[in-house]
Amino acid sequence: IFFPKRCLCNMEPQNLTRISEFLLLGLSEDPELQPLLFGMFMSMYLVTIAGNLLIILAVISNPHMHTPMYFFLSNLSLADIGFTSSTVPKVLMNIHSHQRDISYAGCLIQLAFLYLFGYLDSLLLMVMACDRFVAICHPLHYPVIMNPRLCGVLVLVSIFISFFDSQLHCIMVSQLMFCTDVEIPSFFCDSPQLFSFACSDTSTNTILIYLVGAIFGGVPISGILFSYTRIVPSILRVPSSGGKSKAFVICGSHLSVVCLFYGTAAGVYLSSAVSHPVRMGAVASVMFTVVTPMLNPFIYSLRNTDIKRALQRLLSRMS
Helix, strand or coil, X not given: CCCCCCCCCCCCCXXXXXXXXXXXXXXXXXXXXXXXXHHHHHHHHHHHHHHHHHHHHHHHHCHHHCCHHHHHHXXXXXXXXXXXXXXXXXXXXXXXXXXXXXXXXXXXXXXXXXXXXXXXXXXXXXXXXHXXXXXXXXXXXXXXXXXXXXXXXXXXXXXXXXXXXXHHHHHHHHCCCECCCCEECCCCXXXXXXXXXXXXXXXXXXXXXXHHHHHHHHHHHHHHHHHHHHHHHHHHCCCCHHHHHHHHHHHHXXXXXXXXXXXXXXXXHXXXXXXXXXXXXXXXXXXXXXXXXXXXXXXXXXXXXXXXXXXXXXXXXXX
């Protein structure tokens, strides 16, 4: 990618070379903290991979869990693995090698996978809310409506839309011109941060990226809110206490994951629009990209008896 020799910044025009890499400052530059950070990221990454893989294997190995709800849950676990894998391996590599650089191409690739799996998470959460809406509000028609073909189509459409969203962000970032020595105050590449370091005029791109975020983020949130405005009254009308408790457990796990995902996402992306301490933004990024995918398997399995039994059978077979 070639850049003009001069760009307009808040400083005097200066000669530019071709941008070949960025610097990721990470959580801390203190050498004494690097082993602690490496152990923290490594342990959380291994727990995330193991937990989500166990959910996927439990769903696949148990025929009683071949239902739409667990089909979407296994796809959510797969998306969580991809989401955390788009950032953490690079963090571990940089800490281990005592380097902080990431190539320009590597930054775009990381950005593409981050938005691909991140938005796929968001869409799958909406699909899971719609699945619960049909199961609770229209139980007699549930097997007909949520048939295997429709479930497969919903996942494929979610993947296609997520890919489209990730490519939009990559295209917008690839059009930017950067000054030399770009230092990103985080441990991964992200669109809002890259816009703030561009030398070219980014007002149009900034408006466009927030418009895209509002559209692509507003649709899943609206779908989830609409589903639960119908689900909660239907649960309250269930005559048996056992049916109510089971419905509240399933919906409560899903709502916990929704609040955790969108709450940490708001902390990351709203901090880029307002005055915010750099380190606090980095901590919010850890919560969003690492902690949330790690906690999802525990949230879904702690109070779900079906998943507990499937995991027990799976672990007994493995042992």
